[in-house]
Amino acid sequence: MDAAELSAGILAAIRFEFFRAPGPGGQNVNKVETAVRLRFDAAACAALEEDVRRRLIALAGRRATPAGEVVLVSHRHRTRERNRKDALERLAALLEAARRPPRPRRPTRPSRGAAERRLEAKKRRGALKVRRGGGLDLS
Numbered sequence: 001m002d003a004a005e006l007s008a009g010i011l012a013a014i015r016f017e018f019f020r021a022p023g024p025g026g027q028n029v030n031k032v033e034t035a036v037r038l039r040f041d042a043a044a045c046a047a048l049e050e051d052v053r054r055r056l057i058a059l060a061g062r063r064a065t066p067a068g069e070v071v072l073v074s075h076r077h078r079t080r081e082r083n084r085k086d087a088l089e090r091l092a093a094l095l096e097a098a099r100r101p102p103r104p105r106r107p108t109r110p111s112r113g114a115a116e117r118r119l120e121a122k123k124r125r126g127a128l129k130v131r132r133g134g135g136l137d138l139s
Helices: 008-012 050-063 080-099 112-133
Strands: 014-019 035-041 069-074
Touching: 008 014, 014 080, 035 080, 050 069, 050 080, 069 080
Parallel strands: none
Antiparallel strands: 014 035, 035 069
């Protein structure tokens, strides 16, 4: 999914803020607000199913606010429009990842050989400790 495929319901929940980009940039850096802060209100977006919303907020990590808003910042490019497009593409990628349900975990068991090797290593380690300490008096 790319930025052009975002639905109208999702686009309605997006706000943009523009600010001056950090770092070097020549004469325009202190005059032009080219950096973009995209705010997507996932908690209030009716276009998202509940499980997708939960996965999106989990995937966003520190970029999600306690109120359920996903905040993405872009200042990679020199123009406001390219930064805006970059932020939208990153949101689309996050939404695409959140739409895919996680694969169920299939429980596995260690092989008999692995279990035996583990127990043998424990016996060797225990014997080493007994020799080191002079043995245990179990009487």
